[in-house]
Amino acid sequence: MPTITVDGKRIECKDRQMILQACLDAASPLPHYCYHPGLSIPASCRICLVEVEGLPKLVPSCQTPVRDGMIVHSTSPKAIANQKQVMEYLLVNHPLDCPVCDQAGECLLQDYSYQYGRSQSRFEEDKHKKPKKDVGLNVLLYNDRCIMCTRCVRFTREVSGTSELYVDGRGSKEEIDIFPGKPLDNKLSGNVVDLCPVGALLDKDFLFKQRVWLLKEAPSISPVDSGGENIWLHYNEGVIYRIKPRYNAQVNTWWISDDTRYSYKAVHDEKRLRGARRMQYGSQIDTSYSKAIEEADAGLRAIAKQNGEGSLYAMLSPMMACEEAYLLGKYIRSIDPQAVLVLGPVPSTGQNETFKHYISGKTTFTIQAEKVPNAAGIRRVIALLGGPTADLAGLADSANSKAGWIVGGYLSNWVTDQLKLPKGFKIIQDILPTTISDRADVLLPAAAWAEKDGCWENFAGKIQPFVAAIAPPEGTRREGDVYYQLLGRGGFYIADEVRAEMGEPFATVKLPDIHAQAPEPEFIEL
């Protein structure tokens, strides 16, 4: 393993690694705009140039492989002079409209200008103004802020493989553009916004909604398919404003699909169920949540007593966390040891969508066909609990099932004409109204995935935890809290506690230490 010295710090590198990547891995980053570990290396922004002892000129650290014993200087007078120059040239035509730019706060141009640039501009001529463009369904392009790092162009070629973006013109007239009549509308298009190191590519959905420094983040998992894409939920004061990808080498690398990116909208849907309801003389009436829970419990117990074992069933939704499914299974089996557990409907588009590199044809990203996040996890929990199980069709035909606990929680309407449930007493826990929620004997409004803790298992058998970002809206309760109350446990639902109880493989599921890698920000005296 080669070892190099960067500014006096010894760094262990992998073979044939580039200097910049080695520095990034060792958490002592060098400045860079065009380099992205998920894309090819053009070495075009030139801010990462470093001095290597023995070489006469500065070399781009993003494109220079390490050699054992290499001595690199990024803070030598020559390297600093280059950094200052690059920053000055980039800012020559930059409009400096940070107050109205959505990228302000997470902009590399701002950060590097502060760290490596000059405090004042020496440019006296008029700035070159380039037009604002609407490049696609979700993306706006502010050409005047662009620094031509071409990350977005490389992304559309190398990851989405759709090649919508290209570079038009040369020199100061150079700009990013789309081909006439071919907008940027692939299913990964939102990623170019995350890639853009400056505020040139912006998300239309997030535009002007919130300044980024006000946002807090919570690690979560994509709820739209079984891929288990790792995401950050960015929220402030109880509102989720956007979703950003969270790097996970084994699952989604740096990217997420647009369906995942805009999935948070269901959480703030105006139609969300609020306030518990129960059936009285054939029509639903409002009731208090604790009353509704008591009613549900009493109803199930009465029917189980009347009809004997095997008369209850629970439909565990693939939108539930494994912990919740486990608690509900435990509860229903505590009333009726022969209660049937069944997995809810699993919608699927039939075929995975894959994205390929434009030349090599290598698969770069896959969107799973299964449009729910936790079907595998629920199957695992049902197996863990043992006892009688069934599929949905078999459940409807069985004459035994007299009362059931049905959990929805899907982000869109899940009740299709094909769905058949046994007649009789029904308790429905859901977040959005459906045709069956109006006919529920007890309706318990539940929490969406962003409002609770838990874990989901993706299609490949990887169990990943997610964390609540915001509190559930008024008149709703987390499923876990309801089950805790029904099981007679004190306090509120704690996902870790349930996971420990469930045993392997759930007990060891843990969030990766996300903040360990980030270096402490350096205090600069003004």
Added chain:
Amino acid sequence: MKDSDVIVLDEPRLSVADQFYLPQVLVGLGTTMKHMFKVLSGTDIVIQYPEERREDMPVEQGGMLLRTYRGVHRLNKDEEGRVKCVACFMCSTACPARCIHIEAEESPWQDREKYPAKFDIDELRCIYCGMCEEACPVDAIELTSMYDIVGLTRQEMIFDKEKLLRIFDQTVEDEPM
């Protein structure tokens, strides 16, 4: 929450002297008398507000300088009478009392990207520190020397964009931008 996390607090018990209340009444009366003598002897100054105002008095006699006073906010207008603010949220970020609430939108004008669709300042929550004024990159928010603002409800004291622009019209002659 676990039961061990719950702390039960009892009301403090009153001592025998406290239960008579009379000693505390006398202590309070003493404070009143102290101030009365101070005013009579001339060490404390009493002015008949609002007929007499401190800004009309010399500073040495307890008056105040309006020039440096930080009173209610105003939102400045540009030459065309449009709100100068670009909704950058710098003021609400700098605000230690968290009393500025802005909702940004795409502006209806060609030369500007963004403007505040809503701009509310809770004047009751505000501590009049002037950080918003210092943070503003376009000199859109300023504190005026107006201090005698009143309202009948709390809601009335949350000043919206229109009201803040009206304060600009009221004060711009005495205090130009």
